[in-house]
Each structure stands twice: as structure tokens, then as C-alpha cells.
Amino acid sequence: MNAPRLLLVEDDPALAELLEFRFRQQGYAVTSTPDGDEALLLAAEEVPDLVVLDWMIEGTSGLEVCRRLRKGKATAHVPIVMLTARGAEDDKIRGLETGADDYVTKPFSPRELIARVGAIMRRIRPALAGEVVEVGDLSLDATAHKVTRRGQTIVLGPTEFRLLKHFMEHPGRVFSRGQLLDAVWGSETEIELRTVDVHIRRLRKGIELDGAPDPVRTVRSAGYALEAF
Amino acid sequence: MNAPRLLLVEDDPALAELLEFRFRQQGYAVTSTPDGDEALLLAAEEVPDLVVLDWMIEGTSGLEVCRRLRKGKATAHVPIVMLTARGAEDDKIRGLETGADDYVTKPFSPRELIARVGAIMRRIRPALAGEVVEVGDLSLDATAHKVTRRGQTIVLGPTEFRLLKHFMEHPGRVFSRGQLLDAVWGSETEIELRTVDVHIRRLRKGIELDGAPDPVRTVRSAGYALEAF
DNA sequence: AGGTTTTGTGACACATTCGTGACTGACTGT
DNA sequence: ACAGTCAGTCACGAATGTGTCACAAAACCT
Numbered sequence: 001m002n003a004p005r006l007l008l009v010e011d012d013p014a015l016a017e018l019l020e021f022r023f024r025q026q027g028y029a030v031t032s033t034p035d036g037d038e039a040l041l042l043a044a045e046e047v048p049d050l051v052v053l054d055w056m057i058e059g060t061s062g063l064e065v066c067r068r069l070r071k072g073k074a075t076a077h078v079p080i081v082m083l084t085a086r087g088a089e090d091d092k093i094r095g096l097e098t099g100a101d102d103y104v105t106k107p108f109s110p111r112e113l114i115a116r117v118g119a120i121m122r123r124i125r126p127a128l129a130g131e132v133v134e135v136g137d138l139s140l141d142a143t144a145h146k147v148t149r150r151g152q153t154i155v156l157g158p159t160e161f162r163l164l165k166h167f168m169e170h171p172g173r174v175f176s177r178g179q180l181l182d183a184v185w186g187s188e189t190e191i192e193l194r195t196v197d198v199h200i201r202r203l204r205k206g207i208e209l210d211g212a213p214d215p216v217r218t219v220r221s222a223g224y225a226l227e228a229f
Numbered sequence: 230m231n232a233p234r235l236l237l238v239e240d241d242p243a244l245a246e247l248l249e250f251r252f253r254q255q256g257y258a259v260t261s262t263p264d265g266d267e268a269l270l271l272a273a274e275e276v277p278d279l280v281v282l283d284w285m286i287e288g289t290s291g292l293e294v295c296r297r298l299r300k301g302k303a304t305a306h307v308p309i310v311m312l313t314a315r316g317a318e319d320d321k322i323r324g325l326e327t328g329a330d331d332y333v334t335k336p337f338s339p340r341e342l343i344a345r346v347g348a349i350m351r352r353i354r355p356a357l358a359g360e361v362v363e364v365g366d367l368s369l370d371a372t373a374h375k376v377t378r379r380g381q382t383i384v385l386g387p388t389e390f391r392l393l394k395h396f397m398e399h400p401g402r403v404f405s406r407g408q409l410l411d412a413v414w415g416s417e418t419e420i421e422l423r424t425v426d427v428h429i430r431r432l433r434k435g436i437e438l439d440g441a442p443d444p445v446r447t448v449r450s451a452g453y454a455l456e457a458f
Numbered sequence: 459a460g461g462t463t464t465t466g467t468g469a470c471a472c473a474t475t476c477g478t479g480a481c482t483g484a485c486t487g488t
Numbered sequence: 489a490c491a492g493t494c495a496g497t498c499a500c501g502a503a504t505g506t507g508t509c510a511c512a513a514a515a516c517c518t
Contacts, residue, residue: 102360111380115361115368157494174374194476195496201477202494219374220475220504221387228373386505424507426465431505433466449464449515 004121007048008032009039009065010083011057019052022110026118036060040068043075050121052113054083079120081113118172118228135171135228136215138207140164149209159184160203167216167226176223200224233350236277237261238268238294239312240286248281251339255347265289269297272304278354279346282329283312295329308349310342354398364400364457365444367436369393378438388413389432396445396455405452429453 006023010016011034023030031048033039036057043051051069055062062082069075079101101120104113132141139148142165147154156164162184166175175183177193185191204216215227235252239245240263252259260277262268265286272280280298284291291311298304308330330349333342351360361370368377371394376383385393391413395404404412406422414420433445444456 109380111377112361112363112368115370115377119361119370119372159495172373172375174372191495192497194498197476198478198496204477218476222374225373388506420506421508423465423509427467427507430466447465 004049005029005031005046006117007039007043007051009036009051009057009062010034010054012054019110019113022114023117026114034058036062036065039065043069043078047075048078050117051078051080052083052117053080081117081120083108083113133165133168135168135226137212138164138168138215140168147207149207150212152209154207156206157202159199160206163199163203164207164226167224171226172228174217174219174223174225179223196224233279233354234258234260234275234277235346236268236272236280238265238280238286238291239263239283241283248339248342251343252346255343263287265291265294268294269301272298272307273301276304277307279350280307280309281312281342281346282309308353310346310349312337312342362394362397364397364455366441367393367397367444369397376436378436379441381438383436385435386431388428389435392428392432393436393455396453400455400457403446403448403452403454408452425453 004027006028008016008019008023008030010019010032013034016032016034020030020032031042031046033042034057037060039051039053040060042048053062053065057065060068066080066082069078069080081102081104084103084105102116104116132139134140137150140146145161147156147161147164163180166180166183177196180196181189181191181193200216200218204214207216208214213227217225217227219225233256235257237245237248237252237259239248239261242263245261245263249259249261260271260275262271263286266289268280268282269289271277282291282294286294289297295309295311298307298309310331310333311329313332313334330353331345333345361368363369366379369375374390376385376390376393392409395409395412406425409425410418410420410422429445429447433443436445437443442456446454446456448454
């Protein structure tokens with residue numbers, strides 16, 4: 001299991017607890033602290049995959065934490081989502097320059113924050129080469145070339161395996177047939193777009209399991225995506 | 230999914246190459262030229278999503294290029310980021326008047342430029358920057374091709390999705406039927422204006438929810454707008 | 459109110475896109 | 489040479505989306 005690690009820095013206990021709960025629900029491994037200095041320590045100890053940072057916190061200010069994270073060698077490229085007070089346009093601009101990746105303005109719904117964080121994870125997180133990737137009830141071990149669903153071992157053909165791997169590296173994201181050809185077949189192939197459909201079909205057939213929904217979503221006139229539950 | 234297109238106009242070969250590389254890394258589709266006149270041609274051929282423009286370049290001056298881009302109908306609203314020499318305050322002012330959207334003063338770090346460009350992309354075309362766009366109680370994730378309203382997932386047809394996306398990128402702004410045809414269908418379509426009405430209807434039907442007001446506003450004899458609550 | 463213009467809406471014929479089974483040929487290991 | 493596996497293509501039906509029209513409803517103007 002390698003759930004994405006999320007560091008939450010928020011000093012309102014009620015909000016912190018709520019967010020922590022919701023993020024765990026989403027499958028994140030959450031570390032939470034109300035204090036900016038402690039956040040830096042924690043981040044240094046175990047580099048998180050993403051930081052959610054309140055602008056106004058105890059200890060060091062959010063902005064300062066952001067800056068220091070960027071300076072730290074190991075944490076320089078960790079995406080940061082800032083929580084800012086309403087209408088603080090100047091803060092927004094200053095924050096962007098400091099290197100935050102996104103903003104959510106208070107008051108916000110947990111759902112909105114989760115959507116943003118999800119979008120960033122999808123955008124930033126590169127291919128997890130050589131590791132075990134988990135999306136929903138699927139698990140893929142790139143090194144061992146093994147796929148399981150709910151513990152059941154799945155057997156896939158080579159192309160289907162690469163296709164699934166690509167989807168699992170970018171869960172939820174929609175790819176056009178052309179993009180899939182580029183990513184899975186290679187960028188210089190001259191293959192019919194519709195061929196992708198056939199392999200999607202074979203993939204679907206391969207991973208199907210009674211009682212489990214089809215995680216491959218067809219987006220009409222756009223492409224396909226792997227549903228990120 | 231089409232990567233945001235960036236036109237880079239810079240005549241220092243070393244700098245141009247560096248920036249081109251960094252921007253590509255960030256997922257932009259970069260076209261680069263050292264020459265102002267050529268830049269105008271390129272921009273006319275395929276309208277970029279953003280222009281990074283050096284003040285001092287061969288051929289036509291940066292200022293002049295900026296002015297001409299603003300005059301061109303298709304390129305009038307393309308955001309422009311200027312690269313200026315240190316402390317050229319007058320240039321800054323003149324440039325702003327000409328319509329550049331932001332400035333970066335040499336010497337600058339690529340990181341700073343990228344942050345600014347990122348910020349502008351987010352401001353102008355959030356969906357292009359891979360962001361989740363939120364307007365009122367609507368939320369649209371272009372990458373995942375998903376729309377939700379008050380947490381409820383909304384299913385839309387392809388055209389309705391593009392239509393909503395366009396509205397959400399310009400909340401509150403009124404578009405005529407013709408503008409919508411250009412933006413959503415493409416500029417070379419020969420479609421009845423009234424067809425837009427039908428798709429607006431379908432969009433409304435798609436996003437309707439008990440207890441929630443219709444966010445699509447009809448502006449009589451002008452067009453439609455998405456209400457920004 | 460009465461007439462005019464503009465927009466909303468349901469229906470429908472046509473177009474597009476997708477899912478699917480079948481087929482061929484390439485390649486592999488025996 | 490043979491069976492087995494896999495990739496790519498195709499064709500056809502099913503599902504879904506698209507553009508237009510005609511008429512109803514609403515807004516506007518005098």
C-alpha cells in the first residue's frame with residue numbers, strides 16, 4: 001500500500017479534524033499539525049506528497065512555511081495548497097510567487113478542497129515507476145508485472161497491462177484515443193484510433209469481477225478514464 | 230486533452246532554449262521564435278493561449294508586437310507576459326497601457342516566470358491549467374471531464390460540457406449566440422444561431438437541481454451568461 | 459390591450475460514436 | 489510444422505448526441 005501522504009497544517013481544531021477525516025476517507029495518509037514549525041519538522045522527517053496549508057497558523061506564518069518548504073531540498077517540489085481568507089487577492093498573488101500550487105478561499109466546502117487536491121495530485125504526481133500502484137480496488141505491481149483486484153489475481157495481455165498501468169498512474173484523468181496511442185503504444189505508431197476501443201474492451205473483460213463495477217469510464221467523444229474511487 | 234499553447238518570443242538563443250525547455254517540462258506546447266514579425270505570423274496561424282514576449286527583439290519591437298496582437302481580432306484577448314530590462318519603469322507603464330498582462334524584470338529566475346505564467350493561466354483560462362473551476366455551486370474538472378453541483382455528479386453531453394466549461398471560464402460574462410458558436414463549436418461552423426438556444430436548454434436541464442436556482446441567465450436580445458453567485 | 463420580437467420547448471430525422479464478435483496475420487516456443 | 493497467443497482491423501447494431509423546425513410562452517413596445 002502506498003497511499004499518498006498528505007500533510008495538513010491547520011490550527012482550527014474543528015476544521016482540522018473534519019478535513020483529516022474526509023481525506024482519510026479519500027485514501028490519503030494524513031499527518032496533521034496546528035503548528036507551522038512542527039509542520040516543517042514533520043515534512044523534513046517524512047516528505048509528504050502534498051501539503052495543505054492554512055495561511056494563518058500558529059508559530060510561523062503559512063507564507064513562511066511555504067517559502068521554507070520550497071527552500072528545503074527534499075521538499076522543494078512538493079505541491080502546496082493554501083487555505084486563504086476570503087478575498088485576499090494580494091495574498092493570492094504573493095502566495096503564487098512563493099510557490100503554492102493552488103488556493104482555496106475560505107469558506108469552502110470540504111468537497112471543493114478535496115477536488116482541488118485530487119486535481120493537483122493528478123497533475124503533479126508522475127509515473128510511479130517500479131512501485132505498487134493502487135487505485136480503488138485495483139492493485140498493480142509494475143516490477144512483478146502483476147495485477148490484482150480485491151485480492152484476486154488478474155491476468156492481462158501485454159498491451160492491456162501497459163494500458164492499465166498508464167491509467168493507474170493518472171487516475172480519474174480522461175485520455176483521448178490519440179493520447180493513449182502515444183502513451184501506451186509509442187508516439188510514432190500509425191494505428192487506427194478505434195483499435196484503442198478494442199483494447200479497452202479486452203482490458204474491461206480482463207478486470208471484470210462479479211459485484212464489482214467497471215472502473216473504466218467511457219467519456220463520449222473524448223476518450224476513456226479510470227475511475228478514481 | 231490539448232496542452233496550453235505558449236508562444237515564446239525571445240532573441241537570446243540561450244535564454245530561449247532554457248525557457249522553452251522549462252515550459253515544456255511544465256506541460257506547455259511551446260512555439261518559439263526570435264523574431265517579432267514571425268511571432269505575429271505564428272500567432273495568426275494558430276492562436277496561442279499565452280504569449281511570452283521579450284521587450285527587445287529583432288524585427289519589430291516587443292511593444293509593437295504587443296500592440297498588433299491586441300489589434301488582431303483573434304489574438305486580442307490572449308494574455309501577454311513581457312520580459313523587460315531592469316528598472317525600466319517607463320517601459321512598464323507603457324507596456325501596461327498597451328495591454329500586457331504582466332511583467333517580469335530581467336534578471337529573473339525561470340521559476341519566477343513560470344509562476345507568473347501559471348498564475349495568469351489560472352486567472353484567464355483555469356480549465357486549461359488543469360484546474361478545477363468553481364463557479365457558485367458548480368464545479369468542473371476539465372481533466373477528469375466531470376461536473377458536480379452541490380456535490381451531486383452531473384452528467385452532460387459533449388456539447389453541453391464544452392458550453393458549461395466556456396461559461397465557467399468567464400463567469401458572469403454575457404455571450405451572444407454567435408460568440409458561443411465560435412467558442413464552443415469552432416469558428417468555421419455554419420450552424421443556426423437558434424441551435425444555441427436548444428443547447429442552453431439542454432444544459433439547463435442537465436444542471437437543474439431542486440431548490441437550486443438556474444444559474445444560466447438569459448439576456449434578452451444579447452445572449453446568455455452564467456450567473457456568478 | 460394589442461401587436462411585435464425574442465426565447466423556451468418538445469419532437470424528430472439524421473449523424474456520430476461506441477461496444478462487440480469475428481477474422482487475419484504475426485510471432486513464439488515446442 | 490503446429491498450436492497457442494496476441495495485435496490490429498473491420499463491419500454492424502445499439503446507444504447516444506445533434507441540428508432544425510414549429511409552435512407555445514414570455515418579454516417588450518406603443
